[in-house]
Amino acid sequence: MRVERNSKFTAVALIVVLAVAFSFLILYLMYPPAMPKLIHVDPDTEVSRLPLPKLLILLVLNPFTTMLKGNFSGVPAELSILESAYIPSGLRFIVDRFTKLMNSIASHLDRADNLMDEAEALIDSGRGMEAKPILIEASREIALANATYKELRLASEELARTFNLPRGNIYVKLNDLGCLIDGMYLRLLELLDMIERQKILIETSISIDIYPKTIWIGGRISVEGRLNTVFGKPLPGRAITILIDGSRILEVSTLWDGSFRVEVNLPYIYKHTIAVQARYTPTGDDAVKYKPSTSDPVEVSLLYIEPKVIVEPIGWILPGREFTLRGSVYSPSSLPYSSVKVSWINSVYHVKLQEDGFFEARLNTPGDIPDGEYILRVNTPASGVFAPVGASLIVTVRRIPVNVTLNLPSLAIAGLSVFTSGSFKAGDERLNATVKIFFAGREYNVESDGEFAIWLNLPLTLLSGYQTCSMRITPIDPWFSEVAIEERILVVNPLTVLASVGILVALAVKVSGGKAIKTYTEVIAAEISREEASGIAEAYFAPEEFRWLMDIYWEAVGIVGDLTGVMMKPYMTMREYLAAVASSSYGRIHRYLETITSAAERALYSPEVSAWTIMMAMMAIKSLRSEYARVKH
Amino acid sequence: MPVLSIKLIAISIAVALIVLASASVLLPPQDDFNLSNPYWNGYTKFSREVSVSVVDVKVYKPDPKATVVFVVGPSLNITEDRVEAWREYIEDGGILVIMDETGVANYVLELLGVQVRVDGHTMLDPVFYYNSWRIPKITNLRGGSLTDNVGEIVMDIPSILIIPDGSRGVRILAYSSSFSFLDLDGDSEPSDGEPYGPFPVAAEIQYGGGRIILFSDSSLFINGVIDLGGNLQLLKNILDGRIAILDSGVWRRTVHSLFRDTILTVYSFISLPEFKYPLTLSVLIILYMLAARGGEPMVEDEVEALIAKHPDWDRRLLEVLREARGRIE
Numbered sequence: 016m017r018v019e020r021n022s023k024f025t026a027v028a029l030i031v032v033l034a035v036a037f038s039f040l041i042l043y044l045m046y047p048p049a050m051p052k053l054i055h056v057d058p059d060t061e062v063s064r065l066p067l068p069k070l071l072i073l074l075v076l077n078p079f080t081t082m083l084k085g086n087f088s089g090v091p092a093e094l095s096i097l098e099s100a101y102i103p104s105g106l107r108f109i110v111d112r113f114t115k116l117m118n119s120i121a122s123h124l125d126r127a128d129n130l131m132d133e134a135e136a137l138i139d140s141g142r143g144m145e146a147k148p149i150l151i152e153a154s155r156e157i158a159l160a161n162a163t164y165k166e167l168r169l170a171s172e173e174l175a176r177t178f179n180l181p182r183g184n185i186y187v188k189l190n191d192l193g194c195l196i197d198g199m200y201l202r203l204l205e206l207l208d209m210i211e212r213q214k215i216l217i218e219t220s221i222s223i224d225i226y227p228k229t230i231w232i233g234g235r236i237s238v239e240g241r242l243n244t245v246f247g248k249p250l251p252g253r254a255i256t257i258l259i260d261g262s263r264i265l266e267v268s269t270l271w272d273g274s275f276r277v278e279v280n281l282p283y284i285y286k287h288t289i290a291v292q293a294r295y296t297p298t299g300d301d302a303v304k305y306k307p308s309t310s311d312p313v314e315v316s317l318l319y320i321e322p323k324v325i326v327e328p329i330g331w332i333l334p335g336r337e338f339t340l341r342g343s344v345y346s347p348s349s350l351p352y353s354s355v356k357v358s359w360i361n362s363v364y365h366v367k368l369q370e371d372g373f374f375e376a377r378l379n380t381p382g383d384i385p386d387g388e389y390i391l392r393v394n395t396p397a398s399g400v401f402a403p404v405g406a407s408l409i410v411t412v413r414r415i416p417v418n419v420t421l422n423l424p425s426l427a428i429a430g431l432s433v434f435t436s437g438s439f440k441a442g443d444e445r446l447n448a449t450v451k452i453f454f455a456g457r458e459y460n461v462e463s464d465g466e467f468a469i470w471l472n473l474p475l476t477l478l479s480g481y482q483t484c485s486m487r488i489t490p491i492d493p494w495f496s497e498v499a500i501e502e503r504i505l506v507v508n509p510l511t512v513l514a515s516v517g518i519l520v521a522l523a524v525k526v527s528g529g530k531a532i533k534t535y536t537e538v539i540a541a542e543i544s545r546e547e548a549s550g551i552a553e554a555y556f557a558p559e560e561f562r563w564l565m566d567i568y569w570e571a572v573g574i575v576g577d578l579t580g581v582m583m584k585p586y587m588t589m590r591e592y593l594a595a596v597a598s599s600s601y602g603r604i605h606r607y608l609e610t611i612t613s614a615a616e617r618a619l620y621s622p623e624v625s626a627w628t629i630m631m632a633m634m635a636i637k638s639l640r641s642e643y644a645r646v647k648h
Numbered sequence: 649m650p651v652l653s654i655k656l657i658a659i660s661i662a663v664a665l666i667v668l669a670s671a672s673v674l675l676p677p678q679d680d681f682n683l684s685n686p687y688w689n690g691y692t693k694f695s696r697e698v699s700v701s702v703v704d705v706k707v708y709k710p711d712p713k714a715t716v717v718f719v720v721g722p723s724l725n726i727t728e729d730r731v732e733a734w735r736e737y738i739e740d741g742g743i744l745v746i747m748d749e750t751g752v753a754n755y756v757l758e759l760l761g762v763q764v765r766v767d768g769h770t771m772l773d774p775v776f777y778y779n780s781w782r783i784p785k786i787t788n789l790r791g792g793s794l795t796d797n798v799g800e801i802v803m804d805i806p807s808i809l810i811i812p813d814g815s816r817g818v819r820i821l822a823y824s825s826s827f828s829f830l831d832l833d834g835d836s837e838p839s840d841g842e843p844y845g846p847f848p849v850a851a852e853i854q855y856g857g858g859r860i861i862l863f864s865d866s867s868l869f870i871n872g873v874i875d876l877g878g879n880l881q882l883l884k885n886i887l888d889g890r891i892a893i894l895d896s897g898v899w900r901r902t903v904h905s906l907f908r909d910t911i912l913t914v915y916s917f918i919s920l921p922e923f924k925y926p927l928t929l930s931v932l933i934i935l936y937m938l939a940a941r942g943g944e945p946m947v948e949d950e951v952e953a954l955i956a957k958h959p960d961w962d963r964r965l966l967e968v969l970r971e972a973r974g975r976i977e
Binding site: 063 | 937
């Protein structure tokens with residue numbers, strides 16, 4: 016029993032030791048081998064490092080430079096570049112404060128600049144009083160920018176100290192920025208001064224009339240007008256600018272009575288109405304004497320012909336194929352041009368017009384464009400009184416669908432080949448295509464004109480289960496659709512099936528054991544076997560060094576039982592069995608058994624068995640075996 | 649003195665191997681780019697975000713029109729037949745993404761007849777980076793649809809691409825900042841003579857009916873980096889609905905990873921119907937056998953055993969005999 020306990024302890028200890036050893040082995044083997052070059056690091060464990068000051072300073076100075084150039088709206092973009100530089104989260108607020116102040120200054124100065132531009136335009140047109148409130152608003156913006164600038168100096172100092180930036184460069188830029196703000200103040204004062212000076216200028220007035228007010232495009236109109244002061248004094252010899260829709264067309268001088276008259280050739284602007292104005296801008300001595308003035312706009316109606324374009328594609332529009340486009344250009348009078356421009360997917364066609372305005376063209380559709388909707392445009396040129404017109408059409412390009420039939424067996428055996436066939440058609444039309452089948456990691460290619468047959472190999476390495484077979488049909492002609500389909504085949508691997516069935520059968524045989532054996536001899540043998548099993552249990556009562564003697568005894572019992580027909584019953588003692596054998600007529604066999612029984616009894620009940628007894632028992636068993644062999648043969 | 653027998657040792661080793669197998673499966677691998685590695689250098693996030701399979705492209709050819717093959721951080725020498733498999737894949741309309749910073753991919757590019765090369769030296773950016781200069785941010789993106797909605801990408805110890813003038817069919821997708829520099833002497837500091845950026849770090853090359861997308865960094869999509877910047881969006885743009893295929897034949901793997909995969913393969917093998925059900929039956933049979941054996945009473949006392957066998961014998965005499973034998977022993 017002690018030995019049994021020791022065995023259990025040893026087993027548990029061994030398992031634990033091996034498991035621990037193997038676990039350490041895993042931990043050791045888990046670590047990847049060192050690479051010759053470090054290819055990556057864990058970003059979160061990297062030690063934070065500040066940007067290089069000599070480079071970071073450039074990002075700090077760039078917004079200043081942009082602002083000093085007067086490009087105030089460009090400052091936020093420059094600051095966003097600075098913000099995208101690496102800033103440790105703990106120091107982010109310093110940069111944020113700097114960028115916020117810079118943005119604020121740029122915004123104030125930008126607004127002030129725009130306001131002053133607006134005011135200057137008003138002053139230039141003699142409306143100085145209207146400009147004054149705008150300049151007041153501008154002065155407020157400049158004041159805010161100035162106040163923010165003082166904060167910016169402190170923020171810049173902190174930024175330079177934190178990131179070890181060269182302070183000198185920043186101070187230079189800060190001073191320049193201060194000068195810029197001062198410069199804007201000076202401009203503001205100058206504009207205010209201009210308004211003050213305008214108060215003493217004499218107002219002027221200009222009026223115009225136009226004939227005719229409705230005219231064909233490209234025609235000539237007569238513009239008449241008069242320039243005088245608000246007091247009615249004519250201003251002769253002054254230059255008057257004629258404007259059409261705000262654009263300067265020509266200049267004319269006033270006559271002795273301040274009047275002017277000019278013939279204007281209208282440009283080919285295909286609009287139904289245009290606005291005509293006259294402007295007087297004092298120059299020279301007049302600039303310090305008269306205010307500028309602009310006439311009220313006079314509208315002129317323009318007449319022109321707008322042809323009507325109708326287009327229609329004929330048939331199914333397919334990639335890689337030409338199609339016919341028909342159309343016509345309708346006009347109340349004959350067209351002055353002979354062609355129209357057709358634009359279709361990166362190509363331009365000049366299509367000839369027939370006399371009646373009808374046109375027809377063959378247009379090519381590229382073969383590599385995907386299915387979808389594309390715009391087709393037809394444009395007529397501008398020509399004299401004929402306005403340019405265009406027509407757009409949304410055209411659907413769609414490939415012809417291909418119908419595919421794939422015949423796959425529902426079940427296949429690994430290690431064999433599978434016959435696969437199929438066919439494809441586009442409606443009733445046959446077509447040439449490349450058929451590709453991807454199955455079990457292999458690619459099968461075949462060129463086909465509508466029907467195909469392929470043997471698919473199923474390697475023995477393929478495990479049982481459903482396998483996906485994907486097929487792609489790529490038509491040679493681009494106007495047919497590519498088709499991809501997937502189907503599944505149930506694959507059975509005979510090796511794995513046989514292996515598993517074999518294991519199961521072996522286990523079943525093992526379990527059924529002797530119970531399934533039914534012959535008489537086997538029954539006897541099974542009985543002996545069971546008796547031997549009990550004998551083995553008894554053998555443990557004998558000292559270990561004599562257990563072999565007990566084995567000999569049980570062998571002898573078996574032989575004797577077989578020779579005499581006297582079987583040892585479970586309740587019999589050794590002596591009882593010996594007596595039972597003695598009653599039979601096998602005297603010699605009985606003697607052999609008696610010798611062996613005597614030796615076995617000594618082994619069981621006595622600590623010592625003499626060498627003589629052992630030798631006699633050995634001789635007896637040998638004799639028994641030879642007797643048994645003789646009888647059996 | 650413990651008794652050791654071959655049977656005992658065999659059982660112990662078997663049990664320990666089962667423990668080892670279980671531990672191997674439970675402990676995630678630490679290999680770079682491994683789909684089961686949940687640590688910073690793994691690809692678990694990659695596998696969660698997109699459809700991905702790990703196959704050896706030399707053995708298993710994927711459908712070029714439905715997949716994108718990734719060759720990430722090759723650590724083994726790449727053979728000519730593998731490059732040939734890639735070439736066929738691209739020419740049939742596939743997209744091959746090569747991600748390498750060591751220059752191993754240059755052999756592949758040479759065999760494919762592409763003029764672009766990976767420099768192999770480390771590119772650092774001392775201004776635009778994440779935590780350290782070794783993890784630069786790339787903001788100058790020009791990839792068209794490939795970089796849609798990608799504001800910036802973050803790289804991890806990248807190199808740069810060398811694109812000769814006049815290279816045909818090459819489109820540069822991304823440049824490093826003008827502050828980046830190539831660390832030729834390996835001191836991680838800008839030194840005299842070291843070139844400054846901007847450097848191309850990603851390019852697209854038209855090849856046959858397909859494309860090669862080349863990155864000078866293999867770590868764009870590892871767990872620790874994929875969520876930084878627009879890396880994940882870049883991955884989705886590259887795939888554009890296709891299935892990602894990681895070529896497993898370019899990696900040197902740890903013994904643990906190989907063993908773990910073997911265990912998982914065995915597991916998937918025994919999960920097959922023809923093994924699963926017989927195995928269940930076998931286990932039931934074995935349990936039955938063990939239970940039957942365990943049902944037999946254990947013989948502990950020889951006197952009791954003899955009395956049980958021969959009820960008519962004298963118990964007292966047997967006990968006296970046993971005592972006598974004990975004295976002699």
